[in-house]
Amino acid sequence: MIIAQISDLHARPHGSPAYGVVDTNPAIARAVDQILKLDPRPDCVLVTGDLSDCGLPEEYGIVRAALERLPMPVYVIPGNHDRRETLRAELRPGHPYLPQSGFLHYAVDDFPVRLIGLDTVIAGEDGGEICAAREAWLAERLAEGQGKPTAIFMHHPPFAVGVDGMDVMPCQVSPGFARLIAAHPEIERVLCGHYHRPIQLRFAGTIGYVVPGTAHQVALDLRPGTENRFVMEPPALALHVWKPGLGLVSHLQPIGDYGPIRDFVLDPAYPGKPQTVPAS
Ligand SMILES: [Fe+2]
Ligand SMILES: [Fe+2]
Numbered sequence: 520m521i522i523a524q525i526s527d528l529h530a531r532p533h534g535s536p537a538y539g540v541v542d543t544n545p546a547i548a549r550a551v552d553q554i555l556k557l558d559p560r561p562d563c564v565l566v567t568g569d570l571s572d573c574g575l576p577e578e579y580g581i582v583r584a585a586l587e588r589l590p591m592p593v594y595v596i597p598g599n600h601d602r603r604e605t606l607r608a609e610l611r612p613g614h615p616y617l618p619q620s621g622f623l624h625y626a627v628d629d630f631p632v633r634l635i636g637l638d639t640v641i642a643g644e645d646g647g648e649i650c651a652a653r654e655a656w657l658a659e660r661l662a663e664g665q666g667k668p669t670a671i672f673m674h675h676p677p678f679a680v681g682v683d684g685m686d687v688m689p690c691q692v693s694p695g696f697a698r699l700i701a702a703h704p705e706i707e708r709v710l711c712g713h714y715h716r717p718i719q720l721r722f723a724g725t726i727g728y729v730v731p732g733t734a735h736q737v738a739l740d741l742r743p744g745t746e747n748r749f750v751m752e753p754p755a756l757a758l759h760v761w762k763p764g765l766g767l768v769s770h771l772q773p774i775g776d777y778g779p780i781r782d783f784v785l786d787p788a789y790p791g792k793p794q795t796v797p798a799s
Pocket of ligand 1 (some may be wrong): 600
């Protein structure tokens with residue numbers, strides 16, 4: 520099973536780039552193009568929030584049209600740049616797994632890896648939370664999974680990443696949240712967006728994973744006390760590949776044209792074993 524993950528599309532009304540300069544809509548199209556070029560194609564695509572930049576119906580129309588080009592199931596969750604009810608109204612007809620009311624969270628049991636999407640949004644705030652009701656809902660979904668390999672996906676990371684500009688707007692969780700995750704070793708990953716960078720760390724006995732955005736990235740700034748700024752570093756998508764006996768392996772695939780794929784032609788002075796077939 521191959522799970523593709525893209526994040527932080529930040530769709531904008533036509534002619535109105537994000538932050539005045541980031542042309543996010545063509546970047547969404549390039550991300551979709553990249554997925555369509557993959558061989559083999561992913562079995563499904565996760566979109567981990569900030570689908571829109573301002574939660575406007577026009578922005579969701581752009582997202583809807585872009586994601587409709589994907590022939591495989593696509594699962595979306597909201598981020599802080601989304602508006603829960605507008606997202607539901609604009610996308611639910613093509614995304615019937617989204618609940619009719621309440622939080623936009625759900626579980627998907629159609630694949631070898633169970634997928635649980637969490638809604639971390641606090642309306643009107645940058646940061647997110649898993650409140651008591653959402654934590655209880657997650658506990659029920661995990662219990663009904665009966666140990667099946669599981670990937671949780673959510674917009675706001677529920678862990679600190681050691682970058683001050685990012686850690687001021689995390690996902691607030693209770694101490695019980697980490698205990699709940701740790702009590703379910705079948706959770707292969709907690710997949711997130713929001714920070715617009717590739718980040719991995721150990722979290723509650725599993726792996727916390729943050730994927731870059733499809734357009735702008737947050738500039739890496741490890742100095743204490745600095746605020747987030749953005750930079751046009753290469754966007755990327757993640758491919759989480761599940762193989763029985765191996766588990767879930769996460770690959771990061773830059774989005775864009777980086778030239779042809781070439782064979783390794785070894786120099787005669789190469790110290791390894793001579794081979795007729797070029798090796799990496
Ligand atoms: Fe974002
Ligand atoms: Fe965000």
